Amino acid sequence: MRRIEALAHLVELTEHDPLVVTCAATSRELASLADRDNHLYLLDSMGLVGSVATGLAIAVDGSDVRKVIGIEGDGSLLMNPNVLPTGGYLAPDRLLMVLLDNRVYGSTAGLPTYADRVDLGALAAASGWTVGTADDEASLRAEFARLAETPGPALLHVRIEAGNAADIAKLLVDPVSITLRFTAWLTARLPRPAA
């Protein structure tokens, strides 16, 4: 399964969920498939998806938001692996990270990450996350559905092929426009000022 194929399924599965997306190729490919108000593209904050998603998951506690979804890559997660012990420790109910693991830095010349030798899903499990794995479209959809209903921090570890989709436009937008759009979308779904 290629990244853009995995993202196409995630687009279908997350129409009503806040979605925090890692930078470069992943954000571009997602936006090429669907550019929605619930998408928070982190255009250059490498490694921060899990932290931002954790903060949002804390903030939406008590609301009707079922999960804050983070879409992260293996290279980006390895830039801030603290996400895993911190998420496990704080244990927000509504946190779900989808790890698209292609074992390379896909936006950085395809150089290898540690993921070929280090099982990032096992690291998450050791940190207290509920972990599911997927390596095809059917298991991605099934495990996403299961983890979306599982309280506490959950990580869906998706093995994908290396390589980026061709001819995808860069995402050249002012980050403030993302803030305004995403915040309006999310706060409209929160019944009260969030904690």
Add this chain to the structure above:
Amino acid sequence: MGTRTYAQAAAAGIWASGAKHVGYIPSVTVAPVIQALVETDGGRDGVSEHVTPLSREEEAVGVLGALPLAGSFGAVVMQDNGFGNNLTALTTFSVSYHLPLLIVANTRGSLGEYNSMIHSISQHVPPILRTLGIPVVELDRRSSVDDWHDVIAEAGTHAVMTYRPVVVLASFWNTDGKVA
């Protein structure tokens, strides 16, 4: 008001700023601030419902800096040498996305510092932050306890009103606190 410590005033100022959640990276200097935050939030042993420990300064920017996206507001308590860890997160996330965040950091770069290395980063923190366009407010022994409270509270308001992170650098030297 006259009997509280500088640390207690700082903690009260953080709550008065409107912060709904506080994340901290431990240091011995801010430990009394954290203790006061936790106690006033009904917790103990460094943890309460709205005060949580974090392991590194960049993730603190991600976790607490995200709250305005949900209509909330957060604060970070840390030590100034940790800005070496979180400048990329501060600039590419909080600054670029116009997200308010209050950061209260104790200083290790000047009077009272015993460590012969830490000032190498800490003494340069104010100009580094100002170069990046991040407002810095500095507090030290010359201000009263009540002034620390008011400045920190207003720094949070300033962050919210200007949609950006605001940093308060607090030197505990020659106050009732300790440098390290």
